[in-house]
Amino acid sequence: xxxxxxxxxxxxxxxxxxxxxxxxxxxxxxxxxxxxxxxxxxxxxxxxxxxxxxxxxxxxxxxxxxxxxxxxxxxxxxxxxxxxxxxxxxxxxxxxxxxxxxxxxxxxxxxxxxxxxxxxxxxxxxxxxxxxxxxxxxxxxxxxxxxxxxxxxxxxxxxxxxxxxxxxxxxxxxxxxxxxxxxxxxxxxxxxxxxxxxxxxxxxxxxxxxxxxxxxxxxxxxxxxxxxxxxxxxxxxxxxxxxxxxxxxxxxxxxxxxxxxxxxxxxxxxxxxxxxxxxxxxxxxxxxxxxxxxxxxxxxxxxxxxxxxxxxxxxxxxxxxxxxxxxxxxxxxxxxxxxxxxxxxxxxxxxxxxxxxxxxxxxxxxxxxxxxxxxxxxxxxxxxxxxxxxxxxxxxxxxxxxxxxxxxxxxxxxxxxxxxxxxxxxxxxxxxxxxxxxxxxxxxxxxxxxxxxxxxxxxxxxxxxxxxxxxx
Numbered sequence: 001x002x003x004x005x006x007x008x009x010x011x012x013x014x015x016x017x018x019x020x021x022x023x024x025x026x027x028x029x030x031x032x033x034x035x036x037x038x039x040x041x042x043x044x045x046x047x048x049x050x051x052x053x054x055x056x057x058x059x060x061x062x063x064x065x066x067x068x069x070x071x072x073x074x075x076x077x078x079x080x081x082x083x084x085x086x087x088x089x090x091x092x093x094x095x096x097x098x099x100x101x102x103x104x105x106x107x108x109x110x111x112x113x114x115x116x117x118x119x120x121x122x123x124x125x126x127x128x129x130x131x132x133x134x135x136x137x138x139x140x141x142x143x144x145x146x147x148x149x150x151x152x153x154x155x156x157x158x159x160x161x162x163x164x165x166x167x168x169x170x171x172x173x174x175x176x177x178x179x180x181x182x183x184x185x186x187x188x189x190x191x192x193x194x195x196x197x198x199x200x201x202x203x204x205x206x207x208x209x210x211x212x213x214x215x216x217x218x219x220x221x222x223x224x225x226x227x228x229x230x231x232x233x234x235x236x237x238x239x240x241x242x243x244x245x246x247x248x249x250x251x252x253x254x255x256x257x258x259x260x261x262x263x264x265x266x267x268x269x270x271x272x273x274x275x276x277x278x279x280x281x282x283x284x285x286x287x288x289x290x291x292x293x294x295x296x297x298x299x300x301x302x303x304x305x306x307x308x309x310x311x312x313x314x315x316x317x318x319x320x321x322x323x324x325x326x327x328x329x330x331x332x333x334x335x336x337x338x339x340x341x342x343x344x345x346x347x348x349x350x351x352x353x354x355x356x357x358x359x360x361x362x363x364x365x366x367x368x369x370x371x372x373x374x375x376x377x378x379x380x381x382x383x384x385x386x387x388x389x390x391x392x393x394x395x396x397x398x399x400x401x402x403x404x405x406x407x408x409x410x411x412x413x414x415x416x417x418x419x420x421x422x423x424x425x426x427x428x429x430x431x432x433x434x435x436x437x438x439x440x441x442x443x444x445x446x447x448x449x450x451x452x453x454x455x456x457x458x459x460x461x462x463x464x465x466x467x468x469x470x471x472x
Contacts (some may be wrong), residue, residue, distance in 0.1 A: 001343055008142065008167055010134070010136035010140075011141065011143045011220075011244065012141065020381060020383065021120060021370075021371075021381065022363070023344075024377070025366055025370070026145075026147070026363065028174065028175070029147050029170055030125070032169050032173070033149050033166065033379065036162055038124060038149050039123060039124055040124070040125055040127075041126055042126065043100065043106040045100060045131075046098060046100070047097065049095060049097060051099070052064055052101060052107070059126075062093050062133070063132045063133045065103055065131045066068075066095035066098045067095055067099075068095055069096055069434065076466060077423040081471055091459070092423045099131040101130060102130050103146070103148045103360075104127060104358070105348070107126065112204075112346045113356065114351070117428070120152070120153030120305065120354075122152050125147075125148060125149040126148045127146070127148075127229060128146065129144065129146075130145075135386055137382050139333075139364075140401050141364070145364065146362075146363070147360060147361040149360075150356050150357065150358030152354055153355070154231045154331070154355070157272050159207055159271055160269075160321075161276040161277050161340065161356045162286060163324070163358070163359050164180060164277045166359065167180055167326060167337055168180070168277075171326070175373075176328055176336075176366070177305075177328070177329040177331055178329060179203035179305040179307070180305070180326050181307050181309040181324065181326070181327065182268070182307070182323070183270070183311075183312040184269055184321060184322050185271050185309060185321055185323070185340075185341075186265050186266025186320075186321065186364060187253065188204075188266075190260035190266060190267075191204070191257070191263065192204055192205075192259055193259075193260045193262070193263065194235065194259070194321055195236055195324040196229070196231075197229070197232045200226065200228055203223070203226035203228065203466075204223065204236070206216065207219050207226065208240055209313035217233035223236070238255065238256075238422060239310055246307065249308045249310070250270065250271055253267055256321065259462070265343060266321075269322055273322055277306070295451065296325050298302075303316045305329065309325075318340075319341045320396065321340065321342075321357070323378050324339050324340055325337070325338045329368045330373060331368075335362065336366055336369060337359060337468065338359065339359030339360055340357065340358075341355070341356075341360075342355070343355045343406070347462075367430045382412075382433065382435060384412050384413060384414050384432060384434045385435060386412075386424070386435075387413070387416060387432075387434045387437060387439050388414070388415040388437075388439075389439045390415055390419045391419060391440065393419075395441065395444070396415065396419075398436070398440050398445050399415055400415070402440075404466045404467070407467075411468075411472055425437075430455065436455060437452075437455060438451070438468070438471055446465065447462070449462050449465075450468055
């Protein structure tokens with residue numbers, strides 16, 4: 001007996017309903033990106049290993065999927081090399097290409113390679129799969145999608161403001177209540193200066209970034225293990241536990257970081273972004289009219305919960321300014337969007353000095369949130385809206401022009417391909433959750449009409465072809 005086929009661990013098949021839902025996510029994000037003037041690019045699934053290696057650290061390099069050279073890939077490899085077990089050297093000899101690990105490094109390569117063609121600042125978005133040779137587990141896959149947007153070639157904080165507006169708009173369209181957390185690398189550097197451990201900035205922020213996961217006592221213990229003095233840990237406690245409104249936190253940190261120039265600059269940047277975002281949303285509230293009464297102001301949904309979170313670090317070595325992270329309020333799940341400001345994106349490819357800021361929506365986690373909260377519009381999960389029953393050749397000839405007319409009006413419809421028993425065709429409609437069934441027997445053809453059955457209520461109506469679209 002033949003073995004049942006399977007797929008690699010950490011990958012998934014997506015059926016028709018799942019694809020409808022995933023496309024709803026991708027299309028929503030794509031539409032909002034386009035509203036803000038971002039242009040789509042795509043890069044190859046595989047890149048030269050020289051492009052990828054050394055960009056993600058030693059651990060990241062181990063998670064790269066490498067592709068064997070085509071043809072005689074063992075040419076030039078000797079038995080001594082194999083016996084020595086020098087895997088790194090062998091990989092370099094056997095593999096010249098690899099699957100992309102993320103969308104950021106390929107984007108940096110793209111900017112350098114096409115610099116002469118690009119008008120800076122360049123606003124790009126990219127929605128494509130990436131691959132990581134990670135250990136598969138719940139919520140972590142070897143193949144998954146990233147939905148990135150970046151602005152490169154500008155230091156303006158208006159870019160950060162617009163990215164926050166994009167986050168707000170996307171989750172407003174999904175109907176997901178979120179908290180947008182914001183912090184700044186410069187504030188974190190100022191905190192490290194203030195407690196006398198400036199050279200331990202990475203250790204400090206890596207530890208406090210785990211506060212939600214492991215708790216305060218475990219964070220403090222990790223700080224001790226990293227060689228942070230007890231005095232510095234005690235100075236850090238009021239900052240870790242800082243509460244209040246964003247305005248109160250900013251005022252407190254201005255005083256706490258009075259002696260840190262870099263810390264004060266970070267506070268200025270966060271305050272600017274928050275003020276501009278809130279001001280723009282206030283104007284949007286005033287200028288939005290209700291569809292039912294265009295002359296009347298139409299209140300927007302409540303503004304998202306925006307929190308200055310001083311424990312937010314997000315890959316500290318990568319980011320250099322404002323950093324963002326988004327959490328869903330009604331579902332227990334990790335970050336569903338993240339990003340921030342980075343300097344010198346293209347420096348890894350020999351073109352220094354191009355700053356950028358970007359965000360990435362976690363499509364797979366958003367998918368899980370929408371599923372748990374059942375927030376998909378009904379039209380997303382409904383493929384065919386009406387099935388025409390096939391009674392035979394004459395009836396089919398009568399139905400086809402009607403079907404063509406419905407499709408021209410945007411109604412999704414199909415005709416059962418075989419003149420099978422009525423019961424079989426109705427079972428097919430039920431199995432696919434098709435809401436309407438159309439029947440064109442001899443009686444209906446004689447009157448020039450169609451019998452339309454609502455599969456949920458069982459109600460039947462005799463309608464003209466012109467009345468069909470409105471009823472559906």
